[in-house]
Each structure stands twice: as structure tokens, then as C-alpha cells.
Amino acid sequence: MSLKETKNVATNRQELTITIDGEKFREAIKEAYKKNVKKINVPGFRKGKAPLHIIETYYGAEVFFEDALNLLYNDVVEEAITESGLKVINDKMDFDMVSISKEDGVEFKVTVTTYPEITLGEYKGLKAEKVIAKVEDSEIDAQINAMADRNARMVAVEDRAAAMGDTVVIDFEGFKDGVAFDGGKAEGHTLELGSGQFIPGFEDQIVGHNIGDEFDIVVTFPEEYGAEDLAGKEATFKIKLHEIKLRELPEIDDEFAKDVSEFDTLDALKADLKTKALERKTKANEEEMENDLVQQIVDGIKGEIPEAMFENRLNQSVEEFAYRLQSQGLDLQTYLKYTNASIDDFKASFRPQAEAQVKFRLALEKIVEVENIVADEKDINEQYEKMAKDYGMEVDAVKAAVPAEEIAKDLAVGKAIDFVKENAVITEVEAKTEKAEKKPAAKKAAAKKTTKKAADEKKDAE
Numbered sequence: 520m521s522l523k524e525t526k527n528v529a530t531n532r533q534e535l536t537i538t539i540d541g542e543k544f545r546e547a548i549k550e551a552y553k554k555n556v557k558k559i560n561v562p563g564f565r566k567g568k569a570p571l572h573i574i575e576t577y578y579g580a581e582v583f584f585e586d587a588l589n590l591l592y593n594d595v596v597e598e599a600i601t602e603s604g605l606k607v608i609n610d611k612m613d614f615d616m617v618s619i620s621k622e623d624g625v626e627f628k629v630t631v632t633t634y635p636e637i638t639l640g641e642y643k644g645l646k647a648e649k650v651i652a653k654v655e656d657s658e659i660d661a662q663i664n665a666m667a668d669r670n671a672r673m674v675a676v677e678d679r680a681a682a683m684g685d686t687v688v689i690d691f692e693g694f695k696d697g698v699a700f701d702g703g704k705a706e707g708h709t710l711e712l713g714s715g716q717f718i719p720g721f722e723d724q725i726v727g728h729n730i731g732d733e734f735d736i737v738v739t740f741p742e743e744y745g746a747e748d749l750a751g752k753e754a755t756f757k758i759k760l761h762e763i764k765l766r767e768l769p770e771i772d773d774e775f776a777k778d779v780s781e782f783d784t785l786d787a788l789k790a791d792l793k794t795k796a797l798e799r800k801t802k803a804n805e806e807e808m809e810n811d812l813v814q815q816i817v818d819g820i821k822g823e824i825p826e827a828m829f830e831n832r833l834n835q836s837v838e839e840f841a842y843r844l845q846s847q848g849l850d851l852q853t854y855l856k857y858t859n860a861s862i863d864d865f866k867a868s869f870r871p872q873a874e875a876q877v878k879f880r881l882a883l884e885k886i887v888e889v890e891n892i893v894a895d896e897k898d899i900n901e902q903y904e905k906m907a908k909d910y911g912m913e914v915d916a917v918k919a920a921v922p923a924e925e926i927a928k929d930l931a932v933g934k935a936i937d938f939v940k941e942n943a944v945i946t947e948v949e950a951k952t953e954k955a956e957k958k959p960a961a962k963k964a965a966a967k968k969t970t971k972k973a974a975d976e977k978k979d980a981e
Contacts, residue, residue, distance in 0.1 A: 522599045523626070531825045534630045536617070537599045539591055541624040548621065551586035584619055596629055606634040610827035632827050639885050640819020643942040647815075649808040651947050652800035659792050666779050667768050676763040680729050683713040687725060688762035695754045702746075703754070707761070718744070725758065733759045807951075812939055817878045820885075824877060832873040833866050840869075884928075886935040894930035902926050 524536040539547075552571045561569035561577050575582055600607050613630035673686065681687050687710055693703025712722045724736035736756050744750040769775050776788040841851040855865060886892070894902075903926065907914040 522602045525603045525605070528630060530823050531633050531635050532630055533603070533605055533633050534628055535596075535599050535603060536626065536628050537595055539588075539595060539625040541620075541622050543591070544587060544619075544624040545621060547587035547590045548583045550590055551583040555583070555586060580621060581619075588619070588625060591625075599629075600631065605631065608632045608634060608825060608827050609831060610825070632825050635822045635824050635828075635881070637820050637822030637824070637881050637885055639882060639889065640816070640821070642816050642819070642882070642886055642939055645812050645815050645939065645943045646946070647808050647811040647943055648946050648948045648951055650804045650951055651949060652797055652804050654793050654796045654800065658796060659789050662792050662796075663771060663785075663789065667771055667775065670775075670779060671766045671768045673764040674767045676765050677730060679763075680727050681712060681725055681760065681763050683722075683726055684711075684765075686711045686764040686766070687760060688764075689725070690759040690761070691756050693754050693756045695749065695752055700749065700754070703756070721756070725760065728758075728760050730760055730763055733757070808945060809936065809940065812943055813879055814875075816882045816939065817875055820878055820882050822881075824881070828877045829870070829873050832877050833869050836869040836873055837862075837866060880932070883932045883935040886938065887931045890935070890938060892931050892934045892938060894927045894934065898930050899923055899926050902930060 521538045521540070522535060523538050524534075526534045526536070528534045549571065552574070556569065556571075556574070557567035559569060559574055559578075560566050561573055564573065569577075596612070608631075610632040615628040615630075617626040617628060619625045619627075676685065689708055689710060690706045691704065691708065693700055710716060710722065710725075712725060714722070716722075718738055718740055720738040721736060724738075728734060734757075736758060737753060738756065739753050740746075740749045740751060742751045769778070771785065773784045776782050776785045780788050780791075782788040782791060837851070844851060844854055851862075855862060858865075903914050903917050903921075906912075906921070907917045910917070
């Protein structure tokens, strides 16, 4: 293989002229012959037994050209790209055949999309605000109340009529014009009064009735009700009330703390909740400050970015979302059906996020280049160990799955983020200054996508 010529044909588009010598092409033809001969019939020969030169005479000299070129294509193109020194984006390549013959070999052209040349704006001395994390006692009380609510128990009520907030067990059957309709009947149905599960007026008319009561309620279905034969129509439901239950919250004291946590006192539980809430808020405020810096960098870069980079990131985002759906027992098509969205609309919703991620990654890579930021061997080994622990794999297995160069690249990008923060002017404030904010998607997840995906694939294979 030989890279004959590299030619710039458009912004971020390079045309490579590649040649394959005659000897190498003839060897590939022989290989293609071996792979296909068993399927070929030639008069005078048993199926699969005709020699190569006979098949070429009968079907034409070029009979195996396409298969032979396919055998060589990926390797020779990859070699040509490496030889050219171009940084190529994973995108569809344009192919153009120049010449092909058994004697002289092959010459063809491929046009590839390359990484853009971008110019950084300001990335040192950027200004951002960081909100000082605070946790109010009312926030902890709300958490404690939520814990009490989760540990509430249902208590049977027998000495009074049903009231809003009660949970009742009922039988019901619905009639329109005296005729029972489909889907309007149930026995032993549990319903929380005031939850709005049923059409307006249904739950209200159960209030005031006692256990054992049998009674009718009259309601009118909403005009937009799903069943056309019931929409806007009046209906009568025959009800039998079997049970009334009330949620009883536990007493919030030291015994409650022992029941719901590893702490012996309520004060200790509250102190732990406050510490963790403060940690969460501090981390969130740090990320928000980073995002402000990120957006300033993204807004400042200049350069024509190929659409393929945005498309690749969009597709990656959709794949990640689909994977999360699978972990919840759903698939993307079902999700789109539920949300009444097309795949194009769904992808479009990721567009701003994808653009921000691509631009930010490009900006960070440029900062790495300009500031000569590198990850040393110690950093790389620590990252391998962390990944092995996260994925439950042996370190050597992770090393086999993820090249050290990729680890080093992602670590350098992470160091670039730290560099930007170290060289920024950060002001701690009680509350964020009001302004229109544009926030990109989570940058660190995007930065480490390559290593994570490769490790996941290796783990799946094992």
C-alpha cells in the first residue's frame, strides 16, 4: 500500500489517493478465489473445482476484483490515514475508483472528515461565582418527615365515616343510561380519597359513608375522556364500601431514629443528614461554578466544526439513553410511543447538549495542546485501578480493553478542567447573581466516554 497524495478539498475534508501494488492485489485475488470457488459452477468442472484462470476466462478477468479489494480495503485505508498524520472523525468516507487491474494493482481515492482547527478565546482569568453551601433546619425536618411518611402504617378505622385522606376499599360498577359499560367494574379496589385517581366528583361522594354502606354516586365524564362513548356523558356508579383505613405516622423521636437508621438518637440522625446534605450542595455548587466556566470557554472558541461530530455525539446520547431505559425494563420505541415523539424529535432534544459537549471537548483538547498538559504513568495506573474496581474486573483485563493513550488523553482533559479553575477568579457569594444562564451537559461524563465504553465492552465479552 502507498499513500500517493493527500489533498485538502474543503474545510475539514481531505482526499487521500491510495495505491495497492499488483503483487499484493494478485495475492488478494487468490484469497478471494479460495473463499468463493466452492459456490462457482463452470461447465466441464465439478462445482467448486475450477482453477482460478478458468473462472477468470469464463466469467471475466475482473470476477474477483471487488472481493479482493474488500479484503484489503480497511487495512490499507487505515494505514494511509496513519501515514497521512490526519486526525479523522468516524464518518462516512466518499470512495472514488481511479484504476484497477490484475497487473498494475489498484488506485482509488477516499475523502475523509478531519478534526477541526479551532481557536481558543479567553480561558485564563475567567470569572465565576460559587454559592456558599448552606443547609437550613427546615430542610432536615422535611427529610425526617419524608422518612416518617415512608414508614407510616395503615390503621383500620371503624368508628367513623370516610373522610378525605382516608384509603378505602370498595366495589363499584358503572352504568350509563342504566346499562353497565366496559371497564367500569371492580371489586376490592383500594382508593385514596383526594388522590384524584378517579374522575372529578367520584371520590368526593364517598366521603361521609360508613363501612358496609351501599350507595350510588353520579358523575359526568370529562369532555376529553379517552372513551368516546363516555366523554361528556353522565354515569351512575353503584358503590359498596368495605374498609376505611388511615395512614398513621410514627412518633418522631429517638426510637424512630433507631428504627430507620444506624443512629441511637434523633439528634445524631439529623446531624448526619445535615452533613450529607451539605456535601451534596457543596458538590452541586462546585459543578455549577464549573459549568459557568465551561460555557464561557465554549462561547469563546472559533472554528468550523463538522456536522459529523455533532451527529456522532447525538447518536451516542441516544444510545446511552436507550441503555438506561433497558435497565428499567423499557425500550426506546416503547418510550417514544408513550411520549408521542418521533426519533427525529427525540434526537433534536439532545442537540444543544451535544453541541456543548463537542465544543467543550475540543476546547479542552486545545488547552491540553497549548499548555502542554500531560498525564504521567502514576496517574494512568491509578485510573486503571479505579476502573478495575468500578467494573469489577482485573486490572490487566482493563489494560487489555483500554489503550493507555486513551486513558492519558482523558486524564489530560480532566487536568485541563483543573487548570481552568486554578486560573479563574472565583467569587464566593451567598446567592447567585441573576443572569441568563446557558449550561452545557455534564462535561466529565463526556470526557471519559471512550474509556468507559471500551471497558464495558471488554466486560461484556468476558
